[in-house]
Amino acid sequence: MRVFSCALRVVAAHPAYLLVYVGFLSAMGLFITVGLSLGDGGDFEPARPDVAVVDRDGGALGAGLAEFLAAGAEVTEVDDEPFALQDAVATGQVSCLIIVPEGFTDDFLAAVRAGDEPPVLDVAFGPASMEGMLAGAEASQYLGLARAAAVLLPGAPAGDVAARAVAVAGEQAVPEVVVPEGSAASGNALAFYLKWCAYTLTAAIVVSVGLLMGAFSRTDVRRRNLVSPASGLGLGLREAAACLVVTVGVAAVVAGAGWAAFGSTAAGLPPAAHGLMLLAVAVLALVPLSIGFLLGQLGVGETASNAVGNILGMVLTFLGGAWVPLSLMPEAVVALARFTPVYWYTDALDRCAHLVEPTTGAVGAVLGDLGLVALFAAAVFGAALVAGRLRLQSAEAGGNAAAAPGRG
Amino acid sequence: MDIVSVENLVKRYGDLVALDHFDLRIRPGEVFGLLGPNGSGKTTAINCILQLLTYDKGSISLFGEPMAPTRYDLKRRIGVVPQNVAVFEELTVRDNIDYFCSLYVGERARRRELVERAIAFVGLEDYARFRPRKLSGGLLRRLNIACGIAHEPDLVFFDEPTVAVDPQSRNAILEGIKAMNASGATVVYTSHYMEEVEEICTRIMIMDHGRGVAVGTNAELKAMVSAGERIEVEVAGLPELPEPVLADLRVLPHVRRAAAEDGRLTVMCGQGTRNVADVLAVLERHQVPMGRIYAEPPTLNDVFLEITGTDLRD
Numbered sequence: 001m002r003v004f005s006c007a008l009r010v011v012a013a014h015p016a017y018l019l020v021y022v023g024f025l026s027a028m029g030l031f032i033t034v035g036l037s038l039g040d041g042g043d044f045e046p047a048r049p050d051v052a053v054v055d056r057d058g059g060a061l062g063a064g065l066a067e068f069l070a071a072g073a074e075v076t077e078v079d080d081e082p083f084a085l086q087d088a089v090a091t092g093q094v095s096c097l098i099i100v101p102e103g104f105t106d107d108f109l110a111a112v113r114a115g116d117e118p119p120v121l122d123v124a125f126g127p128a129s130m131e132g133m134l135a136g137a138e139a140s141q142y143l144g145l146a147r148a149a150a151v152l153l154p155g156a157p158a159g160d161v162a163a164r165a166v167a168v169a170g171e172q173a174v175p176e177v178v179v180p181e182g183s184a185a186s187g188n189a190l191a192f193y194l195k196w197c198a199y200t201l202t203a204a205i206v207v208s209v210g211l212l213m214g215a216f217s218r219t220d221v222r223r224r225n226l227v228s229p230a231s232g233l234g235l236g237l238r239e240a241a242a243c244l245v246v247t248v249g250v251a252a253v254v255a256g257a258g259w260a261a262f263g264s265t266a267a268g269l270p271p272a273a274h275g276l277m278l279l280a281v282a283v284l285a286l287v288p289l290s291i292g293f294l295l296g297q298l299g300v301g302e303t304a305s306n307a308v309g310n311i312l313g314m315v316l317t318f319l320g321g322a323w324v325p326l327s328l329m330p331e332a333v334v335a336l337a338r339f340t341p342v343y344w345y346t347d348a349l350d351r352c353a354h355l356v357e358p359t360t361g362a363v364g365a366v367l368g369d370l371g372l373v374a375l376f377a378a379a380v381f382g383a384a385l386v387a388g389r390l391r392l393q394s395a396e397a398g399g400n401a402a403a404a405p406g407r408g
Numbered sequence: 409m410d411i412v413s414v415e416n417l418v419k420r421y422g423d424l425v426a427l428d429h430f431d432l433r434i435r436p437g438e439v440f441g442l443l444g445p446n447g448s449g450k451t452t453a454i455n456c457i458l459q460l461l462t463y464d465k466g467s468i469s470l471f472g473e474p475m476a477p478t479r480y481d482l483k484r485r486i487g488v489v490p491q492n493v494a495v496f497e498e499l500t501v502r503d504n505i506d507y508f509c510s511l512y513v514g515e516r517a518r519r520r521e522l523v524e525r526a527i528a529f530v531g532l533e534d535y536a537r538f539r540p541r542k543l544s545g546g547l548l549r550r551l552n553i554a555c556g557i558a559h560e561p562d563l564v565f566f567d568e569p570t571v572a573v574d575p576q577s578r579n580a581i582l583e584g585i586k587a588m589n590a591s592g593a594t595v596v597y598t599s600h601y602m603e604e605v606e607e608i609c610t611r612i613m614i615m616d617h618g619r620g621v622a623v624g625t626n627a628e629l630k631a632m633v634s635a636g637e638r639i640e641v642e643v644a645g646l647p648e649l650p651e652p653v654l655a656d657l658r659v660l661p662h663v664r665r666a667a668a669e670d671g672r673l674t675v676m677c678g679q680g681t682r683n684v685a686d687v688l689a690v691l692e693r694h695q696v697p698m699g700r701i702y703a704e705p706p707t708l709n710d711v712f713l714e715i716t717g718t719d720l721r722d
Contacts, residue, residue: 006503009499223490228483228508
């Protein structure tokens, strides 16, 4: 009997689906995870906002300010014209525009040394980002240092005060992100990718298994199989084996891509955590397998399988908190999410990503989550068996009802 | 020994009786036709024989052995060509035939030989690598047949195999069935098309309301009823046939009805050996100018009409 190879050929006859649902969606998951850079180590890169300093004073403090800002920002030239200044801020040419008023240096030093409140700079921020605020804060920091220098050097000229402020500002700590092995953050990227791929797994497996089962469940093909000397059990087992191979294949590609891309960032996790994550993927894959099996039993067509795979995949993945954290969701949504398998899958992955020591309690909690996922799959599989039996008897499938008088 | 033996088969759906103490015997080497209108029980009977349906009462034997859903040894000797095309859209013609053949024949080398033979039998050599969606309706029907007969069964059920088929493919299918029968297979053929049944079936059962109302050869069935020839004569020169001519025709021994309309005389006869000669003699006696003359023997529809009181095509 060539049931097994025939079943696999049915799936292989739709390479576009495999390419889109497995290849493209997995790649999408990889890019999104990389783009989010989930704090699994790497270098710290400070932002460099675009800043313009319009120095109407021409004094030492204005020049010192421009020099100071140039170290951490891109300093841009802007004409000192009302329209040009407005345009620079409004169009986002600069994130922060600082105007040093005329006489600022002298007034600042005089006020500080007299113990009075010093004059302030005119500052405008662009609407596009928070970078401008950061540059404004840097300018305030510079003036604070200049103020201290002016007080510490009471008779010093403005140039010395400005030079002292710039020199002191340059002595900054260099930030570095260090992620110790086994820390909570080390499995975040891998876990996020696997959570995102709940959609990939659902859509790809539902469509593939739905196609496979649908081909064998077509009414007349099914009847042709039934009148043959092949036992129903034998046929069913071979179809099930083919479904399982397709499911394992899809899960292996999806998980393999994840470990290839993010496995090294999760190297600090204990082997048990990796094993449990892999188990989570395998158990979740049983859910779309059972849904695809159900669709096949119901005789659902190719287009409907695609629709169900996609829509259900998106809904389950969203409700499971794989795309948007459930902490941002209303209580009702969270309550509803608990009745979906992906919720427990993401919970299991979160536990795995933060698993420092594979204690009985920690591993048990993960296995408990996965047990619930498996129960979802079992429930759908049971419904599929009932649906298949009912359909076999239905008129549409040519069963008993089909032979009722009036049908020939 | 009968190839198919059905005794006293009863199949009920609530108060409705689909098969009412149905009996059927098919001998080896026959092309047996099951003829009947929709709802007569043809498909139900076949589904019961194939164990696709359970039944309330009666017994079914194939090849002299009691038939049951797990009699795989008997199923191995049966081929089924369903009414609808039952193939995998994703597989090629050759792979489809190979798959269905593999349900019956495990040995790969033997199967390869059978598949090639089946492809040649239905004339699909040039399309072996095609997928079904690229085949025309007639070619699809041929593929459907090849999938059902590739394992060279001893008994083949054809369920309306020529529905929606062009005349050329229809003739090819009927010739194929004859060839298969000539090579030793027993064929059970259901159809609405009386002409096909008359052409290829060695024996015919007429079914109505779940029972076999008549069974026999084509000639035997026609002999069962009183209907005889239908004689038509062109009388172009006479728009109105004189009433005395019609009166003389109506008193002939086997004439049931005689009427003339639009220059054409139609005479319906009962069983008789000299009907045509008698009618022509009357027309000659009255010097009626005759054109072309047609004499059609009774059809199965006439038989069905007389036995059941309804038209077969209803």
